[in-house]
Amino acid sequence: MKQEANDVKNPKRVVIERIFDAPIELVWRAWTVPENLMLWWGPRDFTAPAAKIDLKVGGRYHFCMQAPDGQKLWSTGTYREIVPNERLVWTDSFSDEQGNVVSAQEYGMPADIPIEMKVTVILEALGSKTRMTLIHEGLPEGELHDATVIGWNESIDKLAKSLK
Numbered sequence: 532m533k534q535e536a537n538d539v540k541n542p543k544r545v546v547i548e549r550i551f552d553a554p555i556e557l558v559w560r561a562w563t564v565p566e567n568l569m570l571w572w573g574p575r576d577f578t579a580p581a582a583k584i585d586l587k588v589g590g591r592y593h594f595c596m597q598a599p600d601g602q603k604l605w606s607t608g609t610y611r612e613i614v615p616n617e618r619l620v621w622t623d624s625f626s627d628e629q630g631n632v633v634s635a636q637e638y639g640m641p642a643d644i645p646i647e648m649k650v651t652v653i654l655e656a657l658g659s660k661t662r663m664t665l666i667h668e669g670l671p672e673g674e675l676h677d678a679t680v681i682g683w684n685e686s687i688d689k690l691a692k693s694l695k
Contacts, residue, residue, distance in 0.1 A: 545667040545679050549687055553694040555656040558663060559616045561690055562652060571689035572596055574682040588613055592621065593630045603628070604638055608647075616654060623648045623667070643671045663687075 551558055561567045565582040572579035573596030580603070581595040593607045605626045612620035624632045624647045625640075635644035648669035655662040665683060670676045 543668065543670050543672065543676070545665075545670065545676065545683060547665045547680075547683055547687060549663050549691065550657065551661045551663060551691055551694055552659075553661055554659055555616050555654050555661045557694055558654055558661045558690075561693060562619060567693070568594070570693040571686060573689075574685035575688070586610065586613065591630070593626065595628075605630075607632060608650075611649075616656075618654070619650075619652045621650055623650050641671070641675065644675055645669050645671070 561571065563584060563586050565584050568582045568584070569579040572582065572594055576599045577596045579594065579596050581593070583591075583593045585591050588610055590610050591607060592610070593605070595603050595605050597603050605628055607624055607626035607630050608622040610619065610621045612618060625635050625638060625644075627633050627637070632646060634642070634646060636642055648667065650668075651664075651666040653664040653666075655664075665687070667679060667683065670679055
């Protein structure tokens with residue numbers, strides 16, 4: 532399983548590639564069906580108590596991940612591109628429980644975090660396996676970037692387990 536955790540050409544991007552021992556349709560559903568996403572969303576030891584997905588271009592998502600200490604972190608965004616079993620592109624913002632976009636400072640994070648970032652997931656069938664490339668763009672360099680690399684890798688570890 533290949534893991535690429537940083538794009539040295541663009542330090543404001545996180546690029547992670549994984550190969551799953553699962554068909555592409557199953558990996559697609561893990562990203563697009565709320566009940567499936569809730570099985571793995573969030574880093575190790577986090578849970579995902581809520582997920583809403585309006586899977587259409589211009590549709591919105593609203594996810595919650597809950598930390599081990601009980602803190603809930605909400606996110607929302609808009610789907611920009613959807614090619615079934617191939618590609619998902621969406622905006623990514625922190626939000627409140629109602630789905631209103633809020634600054635990262637609402638969660639005690641630094642002020643230099645953009646109000647909106649971009650996430651792309653590209654899927655490629657490899658016989659009965661699936662290559663997934665995740666690209667998270669717009670991150671400030673430094674601590675958040677490093678934490679995002681760790682968080683995505685831990686989340687994707689959980690995604691791999693949920694596919695079995």
